[in-house]
Amino acid sequence: MEELEVKKKIEVRNVSKIFGKNSKRASQLLNEGKSKAEILKQTGTTVGVKNASFDVYDGEIFVIMGLSGSGKSTLVRMFNRLIEPTAGEIRIDGDDIVRMNKEQLRNVRRKKIGMVFQNFALFPHKTILENTEYGLEIQGTAKAERQERAKESLRLVGLAGYEDQYPNQLSGGMQQRVGLARALANDPDILLMDEAFSALDPLIRKDMQDELLQLHHDMGKTIIFITHDLDEALRIGDRIALMKDGDIVQIGTPEEILMSPSNEYVEKFVEDVDLSKVLTAGHIMKKADTVQVDRGPRVALRLMKQLRISSIYVVDKGNRLLGAVTAQDTVAASESGASLEEVLIKDVPTTSSDTVLTELFDTVSTTTIPMAVVDERNHLEGIIIRGAMIGALAGDGQFINDSRTIEEAKPVELEVASNE
């Protein structure tokens, strides 16, 4: 996979957190493979996180997902040691944060890691600007400079003009923007976001997700995002780690989690996911059979017969989409000696490869020709066939393209297409 070539930003090795007094005995039991419930019974300690090991790559959005009590908030707090790990190593850019002394840790917190909290955690006695400045203020940055940077950060999140307000004068969504601006003002490499959008209502949450993706695209920070909401995880995550009872159950891309759940728990977790909101045209499109416009009706007819389809896409020499022709029209054209161009249907349904399936249902259900997937320069990338769409929505992995390699259309789907 391509991510493997990317630099590792954070390496987590055998990290555990045990809450309670008898943590040594509990670690022993943990290493013997005892479960959370057994350890609680035997030692009275609670296992927060169990032997977590994974890498976070530079510049990705890594989502840690799980229900409440799964240990996800504990895990994220160990990245900046708001919670001390009981065992294990967490290396950030190669330096083990667990072994750092107070001074070194403070420096990492000041320069490298920003954090955004579920309930915003803004300081109620400070203005928006003062809140945003906080990280710089405690580093001793000169007032003029830190105000400048804080204003820039507020502008990034769309809050220019609110500098002198107090947090309680702002709505929840705006308060969380301040939280984000405050974390960004230090210009950290890593953003820890602990259920950052969970306290917001659904519409605002979606806006914030979009803006976060935009910011991530523009600034390229490594983001570790905690959520209990699978839809949110699938929407923003490059990779997702699913946690249960302190264990990391599966790590993978959203598609991997959805299409090949590693065990029953994950399967159960994802069974209610609305695939149509996750899968895009790019996931289900098949390689299009095309005919170049200057080949003439006879070639087009032969191709359609060979492939047993009732219509075919017509492109120019540069694979740019011109339109489509139906078998019926092509027969008529070849009889009257007309060119393909004369019987071309130019008004064909098109879409881009990153459109989610929900937005395609309407067109796909009414069109007689398979939908064309084109890029921004109108190059034909593939086509969407109704049968493949239904197959993919049913959760059948064979209809979904892995890492964007487009397979040849299969006869079974062609049949569906030709019946249209």
Added chain:
Amino acid sequence: MNKLLPRLPFADWIDTGIDWLVTQFGSVFDGLSGFLKGTVEGAVDLMAWVPSIVLAVLFAVVAWLLSTRRIAIFTLIGLLFIDYLGYWHSMLQMLALVITSVVIALIIGIPLGIWGSQQPTAKKIISPILDLMQTMPAFVYLLPAIFFFNIGVVPGVVASVIFSMPPTIRLTMLGIEQVPKDLIEATEAFGSTTWQRLLKVQIPLAKPTIMAGVNQSIMLSLSMVVIASMVGAPGLGEEVYRAVTQLKTGVGFETGLSIVIVAIILDRITQHAGKKKQGGTLS
């Protein structure tokens, strides 16, 4: 009745201990006594040097700055009323005693409260001592205070300090501990030092609660003035005490009312000073 154990000579131990302290640290206590006496009497002399009407106006202005106009007007009328009754000087003596003891209580109490809020062990030690200080009958402090500081205003100040300090310590600890956990996490996550966390976030947010403690300390200190007068502290308390012993009901009410007026003024001013703050409110 034939007791299994002889009576515990606890009182003797205390007496011996006090005697030992007096002989060993006599000069320290004398120095402290001189300092406190000088402070209180200096304050009284300073205030008495200003004409009463001017001082009343001055207090009213301070009340206006720290709280509201209504309280300022009450301050002016109340103080002039006391002056008209002829208790001006006694009132000043009482005020000096109260202010001196409250200032000392705050200087010791607030840092102790902050310490207690940061160190669970410190809190475990401080809390039972506070319980003792508050529940021990106040007269009991007066006895050793006389041994250490003779009679007069100083044992009164010392007893007031001991009696009035607990609310400040308790409410300082409470105020700092009540700062929401996620705000503490936020300050930590950005790499604050302990002092930065305290000064920039915890203490400003705890200020209303700390001020409530200061207010309580002032009230408790005022409630000590009559008791302090029994060991010779001058002031309105002394007037009340005399009225009580001589069964002068009218004078008793006059002086009692004067104390109430001062109490209301100090209470309202400190209450408002606690609430009056920047736009943000702690939800």
